[in-house]
Amino acid sequence: MQDVDYIICGDYVLPMDEGLTVIKDGAIAVSGTDILEVGTSKEILKKYTSEAIIMGEGKAVFPGLINTHTHAAMVYFRGIADDIPLTDWLKNHIWPAENRWLSPEFISDAVELACLEMLKGGVTTYNDMYFYEDAAGKSTKRMGMRAVLGSGILDFPSKSASTTDEYFVNAESFIKNWKGDELITPCIAPHALYTCGPESLKRARHVADKYDIPIHIHLSETRWEVNEIKNRFMMAPVEYLDSIGFLDERVLAAHCVWMTDGEIKILSQRRIGVSHCIESNLKLASGIAPVVKMLNAGVKVTFGTDGAASNNDLNILSEMSTAAKVHKALSNNPTVLDAKTILLMATRWSAEVLGLGDKIGSIEKGKMADIVTINLKKPHLTPIYNVYSHIVYAAMASDVETVMVNGKVVVNEGRLCNADEEEILIKASGWQKKIKA
Numbered sequence: 001m002q003d004v005d006y007i008i009c010g011d012y013v014l015p016m017d018e019g020l021t022v023i024k025d026g027a028i029a030v031s032g033t034d035i036l037e038v039g040t041s042k043e044i045l046k047k048y049t050s051e052a053i054i055m056g057e058g059k060a061v062f063p064g065l066i067n068t069h070t071h072a073a074m075v076y077f078r079g080i081a082d083d084i085p086l087t088d089w090l091k092n093h094i095w096p097a098e099n100r101w102l103s104p105e106f107i108s109d110a111v112e113l114a115c116l117e118m119l120k121g122g123v124t125t126y127n128d129m130y131f132y133e134d135a136a137g138k139s140t141k142r143m144g145m146r147a148v149l150g151s152g153i154l155d156f157p158s159k160s161a162s163t164t165d166e167y168f169v170n171a172e173s174f175i176k177n178w179k180g181d182e183l184i185t186p187c188i189a190p191h192a193l194y195t196c197g198p199e200s201l202k203r204a205r206h207v208a209d210k211y212d213i214p215i216h217i218h219l220s221e222t223r224w225e226v227n228e229i230k231n232r233f234m235m236a237p238v239e240y241l242d243s244i245g246f247l248d249e250r251v252l253a254a255h256c257v258w259m260t261d262g263e264i265k266i267l268s269q270r271r272i273g274v275s276h277c278i279e280s281n282l283k284l285a286s287g288i289a290p291v292v293k294m295l296n297a298g299v300k301v302t303f304g305t306d307g308a309a310s311n312n313d314l315n316i317l318s319e320m321s322t323a324a325k326v327h328k329a330l331s332n333n334p335t336v337l338d339a340k341t342i343l344l345m346a347t348r349w350s351a352e353v354l355g356l357g358d359k360i361g362s363i364e365k366g367k368m369a370d371i372v373t374i375n376l377k378k379p380h381l382t383p384i385y386n387v388y389s390h391i392v393y394a395a396m397a398s399d400v401e402t403v404m405v406n407g408k409v410v411v412n413e414g415r416l417c418n419a420d421e422e423e424i425l426i427k428a429s430g431w432q433k434k435i436k437a
Contacts, residue, residue, distance in 0.1 A: 001049045006030040009056025012387040015363040016347045030369040033407040054068035058377040064124025064370035065316040066350035069254040069275035071130045072114035073107045077309035086284045102159040104135040109427045111136045115143035119312045122372040124405045129189040131160035131218050137184045144410040144418045149363025150189025150216040175211050192218040221255035222286045238263035257287040268297045273353025278323045280306035302350040339388040373402040
């Protein structure tokens, strides 16, 4: 028998492989950072032994969830300005708060809180767009989480840079520092078409090609944005990006609420990944993305929370449930966005659109061990007939018991392993008092 670091068992193991298999009474052998084998408990326990066996009675096991669009450090602005339109929210509340408070120290502390929230909700990887991402990377690594961190680009001054050139200098420095890290993937993140002109967008595209990294951008979030781009360039936003050579499989576009059929066709042809942020879009009344149309056209749609200042949480399980139900109602068709598709969008497809599909997103031999277990012995998860249905329509973040990232247990029995939860909350309260004052 081969000795391994962990054996993780479950009444149900969902590898999220091509066949969307359900392994009843399943187990996973983990050695170092990698998954060695997946199978039934009988098969795995016959071949492997471990001092660390995570028992599986009453548990469901699936790949770590992936949040494909957020601004993690904005957890410190959670609830600072609610129930107002996006442009007012940004210009009169968020941007002034950022200009007052953003610093490496702020980002470092806030990202710890964001990672704590996401990890305890079964999210093992997040895709970020913000500033001082070097500080974000250090905090994320301390917490043991995986992230794609996008260094923000704007065409106007902010706390982090006074010129467009400075944003790019900062971005390239960040990329060089983190390229090749086992947990942190650097990314470049031009904010949006209305905040970045054509030269900045082309320059961001060049940086992505030069360093072989992803691009993260907001796209067609509001009607105002779409009308603004049409007035400036006489084209719809996706058509405009395509005309300047910006679009290819490196690009992850967040929101994509106001899409024409022609734009959806371009997204499919260029293999653009989309992050659907339904709860933020609903709360800001930005609209609802045509997800069913995009999926039918072959676009890979995934789930993002957006920042906690506009959501107001970082709960991917909640996004999954909300999206499944809203799109059924919009389509007048209860069969769209079925539970299996929803979990696929939150795991394997998310990894693929971030360029990490060969490493994470499913529980398969040779992939990195990013794994979540939930406790099914709960009133709201009893009785059980369909485990996919339970995860999507009934599970809560509080049901998450064990979270493994890169072969290391970072949440055990619902408690964070790598840092003091109470200390993180105390720091957050200290910042809240300063910001409120």
